[in-house]
Amino acid sequence: MSDTPQLRLHHLALTVADLDASVQWYEAVFDVHPVLDVPHQGGVGRILADADQTLMFALHRHDTNDGGLFEETTTGLDHAGFGVSNRDDLEAWQDHLEAHGVVRSDAADKPLTQSPIADEPYAAVLVFRDPDNIQLELFAPATG
Numbered sequence: 001m002s003d004t005p006q007l008r009l010h011h012l013a014l015t016v017a018d019l020d021a022s023v024q025w026y027e028a029v030f031d032v033h034p035v036l037d038v039p040h041q042g043g044v045g046r047i048l049a050d051a052d053q054t055l056m057f058a059l060h061r062h063d064t065n066d067g068g069l070f071e072e073t074t075t076g077l078d079h080a081g082f083g084v085s086n087r088d089d090l091e092a093w094q095d096h097l098e099a100h101g102v103v104r105s106d107a108a109d110k111p112l113t114q115s116p117i118a119d120e121p122y123a124a125v126l127v128f129r130d131p132d133n134i135q136l137e138l139f140a141p142a143t144g
Helices: 019-030 087-099
Strands: 012-015 033-040 043-049 056-062 080-083 123-129 135-141
Touching: 019 033, 019 043, 019 056, 087 123, 087 135
Parallel strands: 012 056, 080 135
Antiparallel strands: 033 043, 043 056, 123 135
């Protein structure tokens, strides 16, 4: 092991089609709130964080965005995964997501859908998508 200090994720930056709509959705789903706007050439980034700033999103609007939906099959972000303590937490998240317009489906294959919880050998996994079709996942440790 090198002497390089261990890193931790500071924030997740996502390009969105409708900044205001995405801010509302991320606020409601993740309990993060705007703390700062960061103008950049051709747009703006809005930083959202929880109270202790351990979960932060930077939602970016670019003037050249064509408004198309995200596709993980292109170069760049595939998905973002978050951890929870146990499978019961995943079940609570299913209800929480549904209360915020993320409907249960056979597969999370379009905006604002969520999959059933998959019990895989490595973890229990809940997959869902934001309004721009960005895939997000919640992981709980595998049991047994």
